[in-house]
Amino acid sequence: MPAIVYKVSGRDNVGTALSRLEEGVEYPVYEEGRGFVGTVKPRVPIPAWHKVALERIEEGGEVVKFGYVIGVAVAAVEEGDLVHVTNVLLDPAYDFRQMVKQGLVLGVIPVRVEKGEVLRVGANLKPLHPALRAAPLRSRVGVAASAIAEGGTARLGNIVEPPPRLRRSERYVRLVRDFYRLLRAGLLEFARVEVG
Amino acid sequence: MPPTVKAYYRESRKVYGVRNHVLVLPTTLCVNRLAELIWEEFKGEQWGDNGENRVVLARHNGGCCHVGFELEVAFRTLLGIASHPNVHGVLLVSLGCGQLCKRPLAPGESKEQNLTAFRLYDRLVKRGVLVRWVNVQEPLRGSGDGFERAVELGRKFVREMVEEAQAAKRVEAPLKRFVIGVGNGASDPTSGLFANPAVGYVVDELVRNGASVVFSQTTEVLGSEEYLMGKVSDEAVARKLRRLLETVYALKEALAEYVGESDPTPGNIASGISTLAEKSLGSILKAGLDPSIKLTDVLPYAHPVPRGSGLYFMDTPGEDVLSITGMVAGGAHSVIFTTGLGTPVGSVVSPVVKVTANRETYARLSRIIDVYIPVEELFSSGASLRELAMRELYPVVLEVLSGRRLTKSEVNGQMDFDIRGFWLRA
Numbered sequence: 001m002p003a004i005v006y007k008v009s010g011r012d013n014v015g016t017a018l019s020r021l022e023e024g025v026e027y028p029v030y031e032e033g034r035g036f037v038g039t040v041k042p043r044v045p046i047p048a049w050h051k052v053a054l055e056r057i058e059e060g061g062e063v064v065k066f067g068y069v070i071g072v073a074v075a076a077v078e079e080g081d082l083v084h085v086t087n088v089l090l091d092p093a094y095d096f097r098q099m100v101k102q103g104l105v106l107g108v109i110p111v112r113v114e115k116g117e118v119l120r121v122g123a124n125l126k127p128l129h130p131a132l133r134a135a136p137l138r139s140r141v142g143v144a145a146s147a148i149a150e151g152g153t154a155r156l157g158n159i160v161e162p163p164p165r166l167r168r169s170e171r172y173v174r175l176v177r178d179f180y181r182l183l184r185a186g187l188l189e190f191a192r193v194e195v196g
Numbered sequence: 197m198p199p200t201v202k203a204y205y206r207e208s209r210k211v212y213g214v215r216n217h218v219l220v221l222p223t224t225l226c227v228n229r230l231a232e233l234i235w236e237e238f239k240g241e242q243w244g245d246n247g248e249n250r251v252v253l254a255r256h257n258g259g260c261c262h263v264g265f266e267l268e269v270a271f272r273t274l275l276g277i278a279s280h281p282n283v284h285g286v287l288l289v290s291l292g293c294g295q296l297c298k299r300p301l302a303p304g305e306s307k308e309q310n311l312t313a314f315r316l317y318d319r320l321v322k323r324g325v326l327v328r329w330v331n332v333q334e335p336l337r338g339s340g341d342g343f344e345r346a347v348e349l350g351r352k353f354v355r356e357m358v359e360e361a362q363a364a365k366r367v368e369a370p371l372k373r374f375v376i377g378v379g380n381g382a383s384d385p386t387s388g389l390f391a392n393p394a395v396g397y398v399v400d401e402l403v404r405n406g407a408s409v410v411f412s413q414t415t416e417v418l419g420s421e422e423y424l425m426g427k428v429s430d431e432a433v434a435r436k437l438r439r440l441l442e443t444v445y446a447l448k449e450a451l452a453e454y455v456g457e458s459d460p461t462p463g464n465i466a467s468g469i470s471t472l473a474e475k476s477l478g479s480i481l482k483a484g485l486d487p488s489i490k491l492t493d494v495l496p497y498a499h500p501v502p503r504g505s506g507l508y509f510m511d512t513p514g515e516d517v518l519s520i521t522g523m524v525a526g527g528a529h530s531v532i533f534t535t536g537l538g539t540p541v542g543s544v545v546s547p548v549v550k551v552t553a554n555r556e557t558y559a560r561l562s563r564i565i566d567v568y569i570p571v572e573e574l575f576s577s578g579a580s581l582r583e584l585a586m587r588e589l590y591p592v593v594l595e596v597l598s599g600r601r602l603t604k605s606e607v608n609g610q611m612d613f614d615i616r617g618f619w620l621r622a
Contacts, residue, residue: 002575006389016389016468032393033580049385050468063470066481068422070474085460085470161419161471 005040005052007031009067014051014083016065021046029054043080051083063159071159074145086157088119088142106132106141106154117144125154198405201374202366202598206281208324212369214529214597215282216249217545218357220350223274223316224259224294227332230343231255231289234330234350243362248599248606249284251354254544258615260294270615271296271316272498276525277613278320278327282545284364285326285357287350288317292333326360328353366599372406374597375501377523377531377546378482379413381516384536385467386571388478390553391534393485394569394585398532399507400486401590406505410495410528411483412512412519414444419472420480427483427507429490436494440511482534483507497616498525516541517612520548524613530596532589540564542605544613547596549603551589564604567592 001018005027008016021027021042031037046052051065057077062069077083088106107127109119119125122137132141145160203212218238222231231253238251254277258270274296278286290297296316320327330350332343378395380387399409417424418441428434460469469475484507492506501508501523512522516539520531524546531548533541538561542548551567552558558568567589573579579587595601605612 002572004575008389008393016385030575032574033582035578047468051470065474066477068420068473068477070477071471083470084468085465155465157470159470161473 001048003027005029005054007037007054008065010034011064011067013053013055013057013062013064015040015054017042017046017048017050017052019048021052041080042082043078044082046082053077053079053081053083055079057083071161073158074160075158077158081158083159084157085155086160087144087146087148087152088154088156105129106156109148109150109152109154112150113144113148115144115147118142119144119154128153198371199594200368200370201594203369203373204284204364205367205369206284206324208326209279209281211281212373213281213283214374214599215545215547216244216284216361216364217282218251218354218361219278219280219283219286219545220251220253220289220354221274221278221286222255222259222289223296224291225257226260226291226294227289228255230332230346230350233347234287234289234354237351238354238358241358243358244599245366246599246602248547248602249361251358252544252611254611254613256613256615258617259296262295266618267295269497269618273521273525273615274316275319276498276500276527277521277545278316279323279325280524280545281527281529283325284361285328286320287353287357288320288327288329289346289350290329290331292331297331326357328357370406371402372408372504374529375408375410375503375527376402376593377520377526377528378409378411378533379516379519379523379531380416380479380482380534381519381541382535382537382539383479384554384557386553387534387536388469388475388481390569390571390581391536391551392479392482394553394581394589395482395532395534395551396485397582397585398590398593399482399484400489401586402593403484403489403505403507404486408492408501408503408506408508409484410501410508410510410523410526411480412510412523413479413514414440414511415448415514416479417441417476417509418444418448419474419476422473423477423480424491424509426487427489427491433491433493437491437509440494482532483509495526497522501526501528503527513616517614518616521613522616530593532593535565538565540605540608540610542603542608542610542612544611547603548605548610549589549593549596550605564608566604 004018005015006018007029015029023042023045026039026041028036029038029040040054042052056079057073059076061073063071106129107125110126113124119141120138121127121135127133203214204216205212220231220235222228235253243249262270330346332346403409460475464475489507493508495508495510497512510522512519520543524543528546530546533548534551536554538557550565552565553569553571558565569584569588596603
């Protein structure tokens, strides 16, 4: 694919890199139905098929792709920044660009962490990223931007899932969860569950 | 002037089929091999102007020991596939003791007492479907082994139906008599950016010209509520949709502890997908981009899709074969299916048109993929994605419907079909 940034809809504030983009080089932006509409200069290298910000997005601002909100910025994003998944807000001590260059996964979470919990090396984060291997035990890496399940990975970036638009039935969730808990504990067997 | 399709008209059912297949359908998984033995006799036979019709075999892993709701779904799926417009006639291969088998009444047993067993056969007859059956456990007249007699009898019935089917001719029919399904699987970044929106433009055109279009894969639409709710203009449809999504969200949440990390998967993240919303929007744009086309209704799995223009959403698993099977059992004459990495998937009675926007995948797997959307032209010639889709895909869909072109899935003999189970499969 050519080194072009593809914008799906006129409303989008992020575009997709069709191949790897270098830092500081100007690339054309193509908008579906309109053609070439301008340029963007990445501030960090953008891997192929990843998103680059086409304008500044404030902290808490909506990230729009396909003409729809795909997430909320958990930190301010500058034009030319990589926009990608996170569950971790990184502490300023770590060089964000360095992390991006070397991959996005920081480590594995051995025990479930809740939103807002501080992530520390060796405590609730088993580091995988080369930049964290030399970090002293219990050094603070960042804060969980959302709950991370046991065995999940701590990832780096600047965008989180937008809040769900549908009201969920808490009662039903609890019911189903209890069902599977009992099943796993061996207190319930399929044969005894009535269906219909 | 909306385009027309040349199709087979079935007087007894008042439907048009785009193929004229004869279907061999086991009513329970125990007789898959028997059904296969009957089918093997007709393996190489093809008829129609381009050899697009044949004897097809719908092997599956269900039809027995279903409970409650699951039995209903198995019944609807078998009924839907056996009475599919693309099927000229069907041979039901029964064991005898299965839940959905056709078998003679036991001494003293009334038809009412044995309702399930007769329901499939009786409903097919009532619908005007040409149906024959063989039954392994029933003592057949004549001497010799009962299993072999069942094979012989089955082959005799199929031969009769094939001879009838060969005599049929295609006639002109308006697009509003047809149902088209859309789906996607084995996706990559080109699917969400190019292939699915390209299909979306074709879907808009099909609906505008009177066709019914159905999309599915419930687990993959989670996260695109903004799009879906924008497609709803009717309060009753909105309620149905909300209830369905709430249930699936709840199930997914409850299962998350067991399945591990939920969407987007580590593989998605590595290829640049950040959130569930982004992932599902890339997938759902195949249901159309014209905001004035609204969702007509939300349908349960394998429920018949009404003909005569409209956009329908069917609740199916995200898995390719089961989602295609659901839509085809609902009456989809053909399915448009996008892929990025490449998949050979097809359907037993309906042609599946596979589309990719990944040049390398198409070059490597053109034996299983029908259409390539040449996206590099967007940047060189200034053509829009809509123009590319209307030029490369739309005519192919119409040609496939009229039998002038066989899909790769048909050429490769992909007779994919299965019965949906509800335990530990989403």
